[in-house]
Structures are given as C-alpha cells and as structure tokens.
Amino acid sequence: MILLLALGASCGDDDAAPCPPPDNEGSCTRAADCAEGEVCGSDGDALACRGATGAPSGAACTAATDCATGLCLVSGRCTEPCGDETDCGAGERCAAHWTLRSATTVTTCAPKASLPALAAAALDPASAVSLPAAPADAHQILVPVCADPPPPLRLIGGSPLYDVTALGPSTPAPVAAFYVPYPAALTVVLPGGPAYTDWDREHTVVFESPARFERWVFAAGSGARLDVDLFLVGVDEPVAATFDPLRAALAAAGLELGELRFRPVTGAPAERLAVLDGDRGRLPELAELHGLGAGLPPGLPVFLVRHVDYYLGLTGGVPIPLAMPGAPGAGVVVGADDAGDALGLVLAHEVGHALGLFHPTESDGSTREPLPDTPRCTDDADGDGTFAPDECTGAGAENLMFWSLERATPALSANQGAVVRTAPILR
Ligand SMILES: [Zn+2]
Known part of the structure; x- marks a missing residue:
C-alpha cells in the first residue's frame, strides 16, 4: 500500500475550475457554436465550423487529417476544442494543448487521467x-x-x-x-x-x-513492465544502447522495460520547446512541455530536448503525477546535448526520481531518503563540504540515485526496488 x-496547480479563490483555459482563436470556440452535423475544427489555421469527416474525439490518430476536427494531439489522440470543462466529457480537462500541424496551442479536451x-x-x-x-x-x-x-x-x-x-x-x-x-x-x-x-x-x-x-x-499497479513514451523534441532518436542503463535499473527492481514508443515532435512546438531557457531559476516553458503528454495511454512520459538550463535532466516531482499525463509536472525531461555520452544513465536516474526515489546522499552530505537499506555516504574526507564520488566509493557513489552520476551504476537497493514496483502505471 x-x-x-x-x-499541482490555484488560480484565485473564486474560480470553480482549478485553472481557467485560454480563449480559442477563430469563428467558433466549441462544437456547440456550430450547426448540427458540423464540428468546430481547424485545417491548420483559426477554428471554424466544418463538415465532420474523420475520426471522432478520443480516437487514435497519426495525422491531423485523421480527425473530424483536424485536431490530433501530439500524443496521437483526436480532440475537440472547448471553452470550458462543460464542453468536455466526464473526466476530461479543458486546457491549451499542442496539436499536430497547428502553429499555436489550441484549447481542447483531454483526459485528466490515464487510469x-x-x-x-x-x-x-x-x-x-x-x-x-x-x-x-x-x-x-x-x-x-x-x-x-x-x-x-x-x-x-x-x-x-x-x-x-x-x-x-x-x-x-x-x-x-x-x-x-x-x-x-x-x-x-x-x-x-x-x-x-x-x-x-x-x-x-x-x-x-x-x-x-x-x-x-x-x-495499485500490479504489473511488471514499464511502458515509456519518448517525445523527441527537436532531437534524433537515440541509439538503442541508450536504454541499457534503464533496462538494467528496472531489472534490479524486478521489472522490465515494456513498449518504448517514440513520438517525434516537429514544427512549431519543437521550435518553441527544444531549448528550455531559464528565467531566474525557473523554466517557464516546462509545464507546456509536459502538456505534450496529454492524451497518452498509461506509461511514463519522457521528453528528450536539446538543452535545458540549470539541469542535465529533471523530473516534475518525486514521484511525478504518474497517472496524469499532460498535467504540469507529469514527465521526465533530459537535455540530450548536455547529457552527451551519459544520456542513458541520466535518463535511468531521472526515471528513478519519477517513480519515487530520492538521492540517498546529497552533495552536502544531507539526505531526504528514508529507506533503511540505501547506502549513505558519511565521510567528507577532504572536509570541503562536498561529499564527492571518490570520497563515497563503496558508500553509495555506485547507486543509481547518488547525487553525482560520475561513478553511478544502474544499482538499486531492495527497498528502492520495492518503491519502484508500486508505481500505478506498471502493466
Ligand atoms: Zn537526481
């Protein structure tokens, strides 16, 4: 258990909805603005009423033209525009989403949860x-x-x-x-x-x-396989060996890597989100990047971008909101150019955070990790205040979740494995 x-998200004391959605551009905002037999959709420009030819909202899609509305979420699910949550189905949110072919985000419906x-x-x-x-x-x-x-x-x-x-x-x-x-x-x-x-x-x-x-x-999740949705935001597909450390770490927890679903992101969202620039310690586009995951089936959303200020990789929480793809914080982000040859290890480490694992030892020797069997480093031999990998050899530096990956391996303790095995998204 x-x-x-x-x-996650409070937008004023009086709002009924947690976050009011932004307005849509065009001659319609929602299906109810159009005549019977028509949908409110887009052929790449502003929204307009049009004939309904194509798949309905919620159907799988690989191109905008697959959907009656011309709106296919980047995650591969047809969607429809909305003015507020009452325009959407039960369990759906109305929020700004990137769709294939669109030059800006469109306010559309997407499921709040994947489970x-x-x-x-x-x-x-x-x-x-x-x-x-x-x-x-x-x-x-x-x-x-x-x-x-x-x-x-x-x-x-x-x-x-x-x-x-x-x-x-x-x-x-x-x-x-x-x-x-x-x-x-x-x-x-x-x-x-x-x-x-x-x-x-x-x-x-x-x-x-x-x-x-x-x-x-x-x-509770009861499966043993972790499916991963890997969004390639302005980057090429990594070589297959990149996923070896993740496979090994999951194996250490008694799990296996299930489907690895590559989802290339091109066009306007890639131009906007491939490089995440910082602003006074924050990453203003981060929630928008996580939003690309809206509509995904159960799995772990991973966003591979070119560069992130401040971090090699980061997660939206420890753990992330695991069953709510598209929500702010729901995803792992790794900067491919920054991680370089360590990309596979960085990815495995961040997935560990996303599934609920903390660093057993932080760089200053402190810890927020309450598990009884994770190796702790307690010797700052040179007294400089940093518990460096070479001072922590045999005392945690080899653990996947050590604060520095210089000597890290895909090793996890038994209790770390037990935490990872509780993720509800396993199948
Ligand atoms: Zn970390």
Missing part, C-alpha cells in the same frame, strides 16, 4: 484540509492544485515516509522551490518501502494560502 500525493480512478472529488478551498482516508486498495492519491508559484504547504499524517516539509530549504518549505521550478505538481510518497507497514491513511494538507484542488485516488 502506498499513498502518493501530488499537488480509472477509485475516487475523484473537488475539495473546498481552505488553508487546512483533511483528506478522506484512502480506500484499502488505494495506491496513489493525487491532488492537483493550480498556482504560480504553488502555495507553500505541509502534509501532516501518521508516520510520513516522505515529509513535504523536509524537502525545501526552510520549514515549512514550498517544495516547488526545491524540485519544481514552475507552477504546479508537488509530489510526495506516503509511505513507500516495505519497512513502513503501520501508517495512518488519513492525512491533512496545510496550505499557507487558500487553494482549490481536487483529489484523485488510483488503484
């Missing part, structure tokens, strides 16, 4: 909210919130394995300042690992400012 809590939820509920805005107890078969609880920056929060419960307040530089800390330099998607695992069996399934989320959010509960 594991409880994952992801806190059926045991429960989903909007929670009233408050500064402290008790989450209803997780069902006995619950595995992952996600609470997306909308704010930029996300409100500082604390999570209170029995025996928390990963304490949100321990993640930032101050207490209580906005997790965003540490792991998520963009709006939304704060994540935490409660508890994870076989050492924690006695835990309270009721928790309280404390926001330091009012926020509106939802609660999603997902059932």
Whole structure:
C-alpha cells in the first residue's frame, strides 16, 4: 500500500475550475457554436465550423487529417476544442494543448487521467484540509492544485515516509522551490518501502494560502513492465544502447522495460520547446512541455530536448503525477546535448526520481531518503563540504540515485526496488 500525493496547480479563490483555459482563436470556440452535423475544427489555421469527416474525439490518430476536427494531439489522440470543462466529457480537462500541424496551442479536451480512478472529488478551498482516508486498495492519491508559484504547504499524517516539509530549504518549505521550478505538481510518497507497514491513511494538507484542488485516488499497479513514451523534441532518436542503463535499473527492481514508443515532435512546438531557457531559476516553458503528454495511454512520459538550463535532466516531482499525463509536472525531461555520452544513465536516474526515489546522499552530505537499506555516504574526507564520488566509493557513489552520476551504476537497493514496483502505471 502506498499513498502518493501530488499537488499541482490555484488560480484565485473564486474560480470553480482549478485553472481557467485560454480563449480559442477563430469563428467558433466549441462544437456547440456550430450547426448540427458540423464540428468546430481547424485545417491548420483559426477554428471554424466544418463538415465532420474523420475520426471522432478520443480516437487514435497519426495525422491531423485523421480527425473530424483536424485536431490530433501530439500524443496521437483526436480532440475537440472547448471553452470550458462543460464542453468536455466526464473526466476530461479543458486546457491549451499542442496539436499536430497547428502553429499555436489550441484549447481542447483531454483526459485528466490515464487510469480509472477509485475516487475523484473537488475539495473546498481552505488553508487546512483533511483528506478522506484512502480506500484499502488505494495506491496513489493525487491532488492537483493550480498556482504560480504553488502555495507553500505541509502534509501532516501518521508516520510520513516522505515529509513535504523536509524537502525545501526552510520549514515549512514550498517544495516547488526545491524540485519544481514552475507552477504546479508537488509530489510526495506516503509511505513507500516495505519497512513502513503501520501508517495512518488519513492525512491533512496545510496550505499557507487558500487553494482549490481536487483529489484523485488510483488503484495499485500490479504489473511488471514499464511502458515509456519518448517525445523527441527537436532531437534524433537515440541509439538503442541508450536504454541499457534503464533496462538494467528496472531489472534490479524486478521489472522490465515494456513498449518504448517514440513520438517525434516537429514544427512549431519543437521550435518553441527544444531549448528550455531559464528565467531566474525557473523554466517557464516546462509545464507546456509536459502538456505534450496529454492524451497518452498509461506509461511514463519522457521528453528528450536539446538543452535545458540549470539541469542535465529533471523530473516534475518525486514521484511525478504518474497517472496524469499532460498535467504540469507529469514527465521526465533530459537535455540530450548536455547529457552527451551519459544520456542513458541520466535518463535511468531521472526515471528513478519519477517513480519515487530520492538521492540517498546529497552533495552536502544531507539526505531526504528514508529507506533503511540505501547506502549513505558519511565521510567528507577532504572536509570541503562536498561529499564527492571518490570520497563515497563503496558508500553509495555506485547507486543509481547518488547525487553525482560520475561513478553511478544502474544499482538499486531492495527497498528502492520495492518503491519502484508500486508505481500505478506498471502493466
Ligand atoms: Zn537526481
């Protein structure tokens, strides 16, 4: 049993929807603006009413012309434009998405989750909210919130394995300042690992400012294969050996790499998102990049770009919102040019974070890793304040999740493997 809590997106105290969608350009905004037998769609330009020839919203597509609306999400799913969530189906969100052939994002419907939820509920805005107890078969609880920056929060419960307040530089800390330099998607695992069996399934989320959010509960994953959707954003397909470290790390956890689905991204979104420039420590386009995953089947979204400021690779949380592709924070990002020959190892390390693993030892010798069997480095031999790989040989430097990958291998401890095996997206 594991409880994952992801806190993401708050857009004002009075909004019924977590994040209001932007307006569409054109003579229609939604299907209801058009006559019977017509759809609101696009042939690459502004939206207009047109005859409905092609696949309906939700069908698979490989080209814009496959869809009646002319709108095929980058993830390969036909979609339709919307003005707000009431234009979409149950369990869908109305948000800005990139579609094939479009020169800008279009506000369209996409599923909020890739897996059926045991429960989903909007929670009233408050500064402290008790989450209803997780069902006995619950595995992952996600609470997306909308704010930029996300409100500082604390999570209170029995025996928390990963304490949100321990993640930032101050207490209580906005997790965003540490792991998520963009709006939304704060994540935490409660508890994870076989050492924690006695835990309270009721928790309280404390926001330091009012926020509106939802609660999603997902059932436990019971599979042994991890499917990966690899978005090639302005980069070529990597050589096959690139995925060897990921295969080895998953094998160390008793899992295997399932389908590897390459999804080339070209045109306007590639021009916009292939290089992620930083702005005062943040990456403004990061949530938009994660949005390319909207509509994906269950799996891990990975975005391979040319360059990311500040990072070789990064995840939208530890873990990411695993069953909510397209949500801010839902994905692994790696800069191919920056990672160079280490691309495979960087990818495997970031996937470890995405599935709930922290660094057993940080560069300053501190740790946020509560698992009892991960190797810890405690000897800063030269006293310079950095626990360097050569000082930590045999004491964690070889672990996949060590803060530096200089001596890292795809090795994981038994408890790390147990955390990874709980991911709800495994099949
Ligand atoms: Zn890391």
